[in-house]
Amino acid sequence: MMKRNQQKTPLLDALKQFAKRDPISFHVPGHKNGELFPPLAREYYQSILPLDMTELSGLDDLHAPHDVIKDAQDLAADYFGAEQTYFLVGGSTAGNMAMILAACTAEEKIIVQRNSHKSIFNSLELGGARPVFVAPEFDRKVNRYTAPDFNTFKEAIEQHPDAKAAVLTYPDYFGQTFNIKEMIDLAHEYNIPVLVDEAHGVHFSTNDNFPASSLDLGADVVVQSAHKMAPAMTMGSLLHMNSSRVNSNRVTHYLQMLQSSSPSYPIMASLDIARYFLASLSQDDVKAVMNSVSRIIAILDEKDAWQVLPTDDPLKITLQMQQGISAHEVYSLFEKEAIYPELATHDQILLIHGLTPFQYDKQLQNGIMRVKEQLKNVQNHATIETGNLFTKQIQELVMPYQTMHHRPARQVPLNQSAGCIAAEAITPYPPGIPFILKGERITDTHISIIKQLIHQGATIQHDDVTQRVSVFI
Ligand SMILES: Cc1ncc(COP(=O)(O)O)c(C=O)c1O
Structure with a gap:
């Protein structure tokens, strides 16, 4: 139940007030409140540059909030129903990394949905975690891999009750949800915190027309890209904490490590605006x-x-x-x-x-x-069969991250890579879910699907995947 006045926008108001003073700038940023800006771009930037401030008196500091940023974050926590909300200026990417690094240290186990966004895998590698992957089910109704089956998740937890956290994505890019509550409840029986990448669900708190947010279903940490579905600027995102199973000091620590020491005020204020917008929707x-x-x-x-x-x-x-x-x-x-x-x-x-x-x-x-x-002019293509991608429901990396750091790699043509261990992820973008993980063994199925995807025009984040795939020696 919201207790605060959601019509307020404390951070936006402070920036507007500041701009009204016609301040003389002897500080960064170099555009000097927009005075110094090449004419070829001025028309587009001029109204926003006076708000593009730095940590001056009255404007608070994202990394030690006590004033208007704190007020704006508290309003967001109140609206979304979190114990604490952090504004993010590095997208859900930064939030996913901070929550995972905070929950799990080197060589500790963590249960992870296999079809997660690349930011999740990057954080596992950064932290040197020992991931246990749970494969998603292929849902014939929507012809895609969606979420893991509850029994697979249960089996993973029973096999690895010492896992430090479980990481799930809810909803998926296409808006598909699943019964995440039963997974959260089960994980909590083992005192395992559930970290949710809810990048695509910031609007779920608005209304019954949308599925429930995982925040309302008991998740411990939830990350949302406000910029994806609400009117926030690109990269503007939120990290919500809702339990003491994850140490909030560690989250704060990693956020200040991962994010800029000069966070963008227009992005932060847009989070204030997005929360206001959502709260005002009738x-x-x-x-x-x-x-x-x-x-x-x-x-x-x-x-x-x-x-x-x-x-x-x-x-x-x-x-x-x-x-x-x-x-x-x-x-x-x-x-x-x-x-x-x-x-x-x-x-x-x-x-x-x-x-x-x-x-x-x-x-x-x-x-x-x-x-x-x-x-009428579009050529017909053979159907790509992707329903047989995940042969094992529960899987660990073939090579731990610690070994990968020291192991040399070489480049081989994709055609010759079957059986090798990938030294880089192969990621179609969007949606940004790695098709092959770094540390995973490449199979003939992988190769055949990648070739078909490229033939049909998919974009792979790679300079030339068919010619050069990096594999461990
Ligand atoms: C499921 C999922 N998680 C995280 C991200 C990263 O979000 P951001 O672009 O806000 O860093 C994306 C981006 O598309 C995504 O689809």
């Missing part, structure tokens, strides 16, 4: 958004080429391509019409509806019509 506002989602789905529904998949988060609209149609090619056709979806996998396109009614129905309708026309 039932009618959300109803209007839901109506808009239905309208957009009606425009998008194009049974011959794709179908709209069911989802738990109504703001995520996923188009499942009919067999043989490459989502990457259709995505390019959308882009030609200046319609920019969030991402494409080999067979799905994800569009994200905002928390405001859509206003470009006619433009969208015309664009979709032209895409349909163009579809």
Whole structure:
């Protein structure tokens, strides 16, 4: 139950007040309140630069908050129902890293959902943890890997009751949720804290139209990218603490290590604004958004080429391509019409509806019509079978991080890499979930799927994966 006045925006107000004083700047940043800014960009930046301040009197300090940043964070904690909320200026990436490093030190076990974002794996490597991966299930209803099965999670906990934490992703990129509460409750029976990457769920606290936030379901630490689904600036994110199973001093320690010592005030103030926005949304506002989602789905529904998949988060609209149609090619056709979806996998396109009614129905309708026309010229592709990717439900790395640090690596062509241990992750982006992990053995299935993905136009974060894959010697 919220106790504070959610109409307040203390950090934004302090910045606005400060700018009104026409302050003389003898301090960083070098743009001097926006006076010194090349004309070619001034038009776009001029209104925000006076708010791009540094830790001056009255503006507080993110790394030792006691004034307006503390007030803004406390308001967020009150709204989201957390014991403590930290503003993040390095995205959920920074939050995921801080929560994992805080919970688990070198060589300690940690249970991790295998289809996590790369920031999770990077933190495991940084901390030298000993991850126990739980594979997700392939959900035929949505034709994707989603969450691990409860029994797999249970087995992992029973086999590794000494794990220092369990890391889950809820919802997934496509807005799919699962019964995370039963996993949280089980982990707590073993006194294992549950750390949740809720990067895509900042809006779950607003209304019953959305699934419950894992924060309300008992998770110990929850990280949300406010910038993904709420009106916050890119990189603006939140870390919520809700238990003493993870030491908050350690979280603070890692956040100040991982994040800039000059955090951006416009990003921090946008978190104040995003929380205010979410708290101000009325039932009618959300109803209007839901109506808009239905309208957009009606425009998008194009049974011959794709179908709209069911989802738990109504703001995520996923188009499942009919067999043989490459989502990457259709995505390019959308882009030609200046319609920019969030991402494409080999067979799905994800569009994200905002928390405001859509206003470009006619433009969208015309664009979709032209895409349909163009579809006649799109070449048919063989279906990529990804349902057999995770052969083991519970798995550890073939080589521990400690060994990897000292082990030399060499580059081999992808075709010759089967059986080798990957010395780098191979990550299609988006969604940023590593397909092959650093320290994982490369299989023929991996190679075949990567080749097919590239053939169909997927972007892999790598300079040339087919020619050079780094493997341990
Ligand atoms: C599931 C998930 N977690 C974490 C992140 C990282 O979030 P950020 O971009 O805020 O650093 C992403 C980014 O796409 C993501 O999809």
